[in-house]
Amino acid sequence: MTDIPFIAYQRTICFCASGIKRQWRPGPKPDIERGARAAMGEHMYRRYAIFYTASGPFGSRGAAWLGWDIAGGQSVAHPDGLGIDLSRVTEAPRKYGFHGTLKAPFALADGHSKTSLLTAFEGFCATHRPASVDGLEIAALGRFLALVPSGDPAALNQLAEQIVRRFDAVRAPLTYADLARRRVSRLTPQQDANLVAWGYPYVMREFRFHMTLTGRLPKADLEGVRQAAVQYLDGAIPAPFTIDALSLVREREDGKFETLLRRPLTG
Numbered sequence: 001m002t003d004i005p006f007i008a009y010q011r012t013i014c015f016c017a018s019g020i021k022r023q024w025r026p027g028p029k030p031d032i033e034r035g036a037r038a039a040m041g042e043h044m045y046r047r048y049a050i051f052y053t054a055s056g057p058f059g060s061r062g063a064a065w066l067g068w069d070i071a072g073g074q075s076v077a078h079p080d081g082l083g084i085d086l087s088r089v090t091e092a093p094r095k096y097g098f099h100g101t102l103k104a105p106f107a108l109a110d111g112h113s114k115t116s117l118l119t120a121f122e123g124f125c126a127t128h129r130p131a132s133v134d135g136l137e138i139a140a141l142g143r144f145l146a147l148v149p150s151g152d153p154a155a156l157n158q159l160a161e162q163i164v165r166r167f168d169a170v171r172a173p174l175t176y177a178d179l180a181r182r183r184v185s186r187l188t189p190q191q192d193a194n195l196v197a198w199g200y201p202y203v204m205r206e207f208r209f210h211m212t213l214t215g216r217l218p219k220a221d222l223e224g225v226r227q228a229a230v231q232y233l234d235g236a237i238p239a240p241f242t243i244d245a246l247s248l249v250r251e252r253e254d255g256k257f258e259t260l261l262r263r264p265l266t267g
Helices: 030-039 056-066 116-127 152-170 175-181 189-198 219-235
Strands: 007-017 019-026 048-053 100-108 132-133 136-141 144-150 241-243 244-252 258-262
Touching: 007 175, 048 116, 048 258, 056 219, 100 152, 100 244, 116 152, 116 244, 116 258, 132 152, 136 219, 175 189
Parallel strands: none
Antiparallel strands: 007 019, 048 100, 048 244, 132 241, 136 144, 244 258
């Protein structure tokens, strides 16, 4: 069998007399190029992301629940007395810390640096306003538990869309391996289109703000773990819930995420 070479395509915008046209053109061959550059010692696989990360009692309880403090970049002890194996049920989401994803992890595109990303991030935070929803509630999303908005999430969704659009220019095209890994999840046609266009399936109309609390659980365990989470987070979840600051985070060499910069939304 003859191997068919993979060609990555990247979106371009053309300004012409008839208006704005979006086109797809062949992009770089990321698997080969990134692999070679990484072998020379360049950290091509380090990724960045834009998260909401909680502060105060809400943030500290969330960090202890997962066992990882994303703000400090360090492990923290789980709480005792909840009657569940918290280390086991939070193993999968632990490395990401207690957060809500607004711009999913991405590698920097050629021509962009950590410094330029920091500058763009600070500029965005200075020109955009906070977004609020009535509150958060603990719910099952399939077989895992998360905090999800209660009330109208339109303002949160709008903020997330603005972030995705603003920072897409600094995102490197996905590799063949990236695309294949995501497509294992049986994406819908719209989610697959989002993956190709924006680097992540769950953006724009597919976006649902959530703060993950567990990995995939057996159905029989869902309610018991949910009750433990309700007990532990009681009184710490703010109402209304407001995203009043954003965090630019990075993926460390050990795969865990830590905060680089947290800035209030002051626009």
